[in-house]
Amino acid sequence: MIVEIVLKNKPSLELEGYEKIELPNGAIFANPVEKRVEIVVKQHPDGRISVFTDKSEVIRSIAQSGEVVDIHAK
Numbered sequence: 001m002i003v004e005i006v007l008k009n010k011p012s013l014e015l016e017g018y019e020k021i022e023l024p025n026g027a028i029f030a031n032p033v034e035k036r037v038e039i040v041v042k043q044h045p046d047g048r049i050s051v052f053t054d055k056s057e058v059i060r061s062i063a064q065s066g067e068v069v070d071i072h073a074k
Contacts, residue, residue: 003059004072007049011066015039015058 018029018038029039040052048069051062062068 002052002054002074004074005051005053005059005062005068006070006072007051007062007066008069009047009066010043010049011051011062013041013062013065015061 013029015029017031019032021028021030026040026042028037029041030037038053038055039058042050042052044050049066051058052074053059
């Protein structure tokens with residue numbers, strides 16, 4: 001299950017072992033071994049940040065590093 005975590009501000013993401021691909025409105029973190037996208041970070045125009053992932057360790061890290069505004073399951 002993919003979870004969208006909406007944060008008030010940009011969290012400090014220290015994700016080791018991922019290849020980071022910067023985009024104009026966010027970033028993608030991919031597993032370089034499996035060549036799969038595992039985390040998507042989207043910056044909204046109003047300053048909020050959405051993080052999409054199914055990795056529990058990433059969700060735990062994000063919940064501790066930023067102010068969670070909302071959560072959606074997809």
